[in-house]
Amino acid sequence: MQAYRASLLRFDSAGQPVHDEDGLVVVGPDANGRQRVQDAGTYAAVAARHPQVPVTHWPGRIIAPGFVDMHIHYPQTDIIGAPADGLLPWLENYTFPAETRFADPVHAAEVAEVFLDELMRNGVTTSLTFATSHPQSVDAFFEAAQRRRLRMMTGKVLQDRHSPDGVRDKAEQSLIDSEQLIRKWHNVDRLGYAITPRFAPTSTDAQLRGAGELAAKYPDTWIHSHVAENRDEVRWARELFPQARSYLDIYAGFGLMRERAVYAHCIHFDDDDRRLMRETGSAAAVSPTSNLFLGSGFFDFEGADRIGYRYGLASDVGGGTSFSPFTTMMAAYYAGREGQTKPGVSIPPSQLWWRHTAGAARALGLEGVIGNLQPGCEADFVVIDPKATPLIARKTALAANLEELLFALIVLGDDRLIERTVISQALAG
Structure with a gap:
């Protein structure tokens, strides 16, 4: 089991965004040994449910689905x-x-x-x-x-x-x-x-x-x-x-x-x-x-x-x-x-x-398997640096809400935003 702390972006069953400004995602093996999301939500709530799990903290970063x-x-x-x-x-x-x-x-x-x-x-x-x-x-x-x-x-x-x-x-x-x-x-x-x-x-x-x-x-x-x-x-x-x-x-x-x-x-x-x-x-x-x-x-x-x-x-x-x-x-x-x-x-x-x-x-017929950070999903995710360039840092700092933040990343972003790509706890990039 391993936990990762940062701002957390995921989606509910209706396709609406769920954003925890201080979030925690816990991953661990299922019965077959495949790494999956075990829990996700605010840091305060999730950390209390998993007090023994080590936490990697990425301050100022966004954890989002691959x-x-x-x-x-x-x-x-x-x-x-x-x-x-x-x-x-x-x-x-x-x-x-x-x-x-x-x-x-x-x-x-x-x-x-x-x-x-x-x-x-x-x-x-x-x-x-x-x-x-x-x-x-x-x-x-x-x-x-x-x-x-x-x-x-x-x-x-x-x-x-x-x-x-x-x-x-x-x-x-x-x-x-x-x-x-x-x-x-x-x-x-x-x-x-x-x-x-x-x-x-x-x-x-x-x-x-x-x-x-x-x-x-x-x-x-x-x-x-x-x-x-x-x-x-x-x-x-x-x-x-x-x-x-x-x-x-x-x-x-x-x-x-x-x-x-x-x-x-x-x-x-x-x-x-x-x-x-x-x-x-x-x-x-x-x-x-x-x-x-x-x-x-x-x-x-x-x-x-x-x-x-x-x-x-x-x-x-x-x-x-x-x-x-x-x-x-x-x-x-x-x-x-x-x-x-x-x-x-x-x-x-x-x-x-x-x-x-x-x-x-x-x-693709893979809902609940990939593309999200809800419990049960396979643990593929990205760590995004919203200050990856001076202009992006300036623009994201001015974002008044989640939609403005995501749009700034979309309009100004490229591969420099992706600080890490995590595949079943294997780090790339």
């Missing part, structure tokens, strides 16, 4: 900021050439280490992550994550058509490889497998049908793909699958929409698409820096909230431009203000934070 990134590509670490006219040219000119190198397990292992270092440095403790079409890219990622005791999800990308040599696979073998990887890695330690069609245009009917069969056979796996990101992509998908009502409906027709199905972007939706997301329990990974960078459009926060389907925030590196959750939250604020069909919505800072922590965990 961030959860709902959609990111580890093989695209080296192509952040690559210029392109839009999504499809960017894939052709940068993404696919970079991903061909992941046939080499040495290269895959090297990038996995760099990628996880960046996540930890930025306070991201869980991510739903794209690998490549090469099984060795999945092995490399899981091996690196397992050594660090991280809760991470990934899977072999499925793409058996409209893809260049070097990343294109074959439907039958891709499904055999996927099932072998599920049996090898899913639910091992803190790892989870994601069945991962790249996006509908790069898979044949046979591959998508097989992916749906795997999803039914292994219902606690994740499904991870892209949908409705770019108007040219939407037109292409509709041409390839004319029987589907919409781009999203393609996935429904192959049994690829259910709990733990996560679709990145979800920009060009109508209300029927939104209802389909809600009714199937699928979730959107909102990727605002990527959408802005590639000129794809704006996620409709008002539409998502009105219909009531799950969504959370994601960096989408390397289309996204930063590993930092603060950059992602700031971009989401911009998109909410500017990108609506109705007058823009001003998303409260605490809700932006929730969408990148406990809200993202809920969208």
Whole structure:
């Protein structure tokens, strides 16, 4: 058992922030030896309940849940900021050439280490992550994550058509490889497998049908793909699958929409698409820096909230431009203000934070497991220094309430705010 004292940020079951200016979080092993939050609240109340537990005090710091990134590509670490006219040219000119190198397990292992270092440095403790079409890219990622005791999800990308040599696979073998990887890695330690069609245009009917069969056979796996990101992509998908009502409906027709199905972007939706997301329990990974960078459009926060389907925030590196959750939250604020069909919505800072922590965990089907500091949650958290730079120190000192404090961190913050990342009592950064 170990206790940590600082200002404490967590969330209640309604997604509202709970802030203890002088807080204490107690962590310790569960029956299986996994470190979990045992108690959390004000220092006075919690310390009285655990008088024998040693306390590490971080005065002037904020303890907050580790961030959860709902959609990111580890093989695209080296192509952040690559210029392109839009999504499809960017894939052709940068993404696919970079991903061909992941046939080499040495290269895959090297990038996995760099990628996880960046996540930890930025306070991201869980991510739903794209690998490549090469099984060795999945092995490399899981091996690196397992050594660090991280809760991470990934899977072999499925793409058996409209893809260049070097990343294109074959439907039958891709499904055999996927099932072998599920049996090898899913639910091992803190790892989870994601069945991962790249996006509908790069898979044949046979591959998508097989992916749906795997999803039914292994219902606690994740499904991870892209949908409705770019108007040219939407037109292409509709041409390839004319029987589907919409781009999203393609996935429904192959049994690829259910709990733990996560679709990145979800920009060009109508209300029927939104209802389909809600009714199937699928979730959107909102990727605002990527959408802005590639000129794809704006996620409709008002539409998502009105219909009531799950969504959370994601960096989408390397289309996204930063590993930092603060950059992602700031971009989401911009998109909410500017990108609506109705007058823009001003998303409260605490809700932006929730969408990148406990809200993202809920969208992933991991509510009560990660993304929060309530009792029972796994003990992944960050220690934030609200005086990390002179300007941030000046601005946070002027904050009159929690919302002003969180917004100052979002607007001005980057990796310098993250003083420590704690993974089951292992310190990083």
